[in-house]
């Protein structure tokens with residue numbers, strides 16, 4: 079065979095392949111194309127043995143023509159392959175087309191219960207001041223709940239907290255002050271700086287009082303814990319909870335376990351202090367009880383009241399949550415009404 083003949087043959091084959099490649103639509107056709115133009119039975123493969131028939135001075139040129147032919151055919155194959163891949167991708171994308179103007183799906187994730195949000199807020203505040211968290215049982219001895227808090231059996235102050243008795247000398251604790259007795263017993267005359275969040279129980283039942291509610295107790299005992307420290311901490315706490323602009327007022331009060339005793343009020347949310355039905359026209363909302371630990375309480379719990387003094391406070395969690403979030407019925411806080419609770423979800 080003449081080298082020119084070979085060239086023509088190669089040219090013709092390339093043109094044929096070019097034409098044929100246009101019709102390839104899928105991987106099967108592509109494979110077929112590959113075997114008929116580059117496979118064992120292809121024209122290209124049939125040309126290699128012809129090398130023997132070529133005069134030796136043309137052998138080099140023959141080799142070049144064949145390798146060019148292979149290159150061209152591979153190029154055609156590659157571009158057909160790219161084309162169908164692209165087409166397949168396009169089809170796939172078309173099927174999965176995303177309409178970015180459609181509203182998304184929202185997973186129904188849970189959120190902090192307003193009660194729990196308040197507990198966390200208060201605990202964070204006190205942890206930041208170096209307090210630790212103490213705990214005690216809800217089923218408590220009469221001794222811890224009353225006696226050691228300076229409320230003996232027939233003391234009229236027992237009427238302030240109408241408690242549930244559940245057996246001889248056992249009550250559902252009526253306040254977290256019972257944990258004071260436990261902490262003092264454990265601390266054996268040493269310094270104390272704790273808060274105690276927890277559930278308490280009283281025979282109460284109206285829109286703002288429930289048989290069950292939460293309190294956060296605070297107790298600090300040291301040789302130099304002062305009344306001024308107490309007022310400062312409570313002022314900071316109330317502004318932290320209700321906003322820097324809130325006015326705080328302290329009034330003298332009475333608790334058997336503190337002397338002197340006080341109650342703290344904040345300026346009314348609704349009227350800003352002018353007086354409205356929400357604050358019973360006083361301009362103030364009562365928020366917590368506190369005072370200096372009564373010397374009797376120190377002594378009853380193993381402290382030397384000549385060396386140590388302290389202050390304590392107790393604050394209603396539900397009440398804070400109701401004020402903060404504008405909840406008008408305390409029962410909403412434990413009824414597990416998802417519609418109600420979902421208002422507090424942060425999207």
Ligand code: PHE
Nearest residue numbers: 253255367368369390391392
């Ligand atoms: N235990 C009191 C109550 O439940 C609150 C309180 C705690 C007052 C500590 C003074 C000191 O009403």
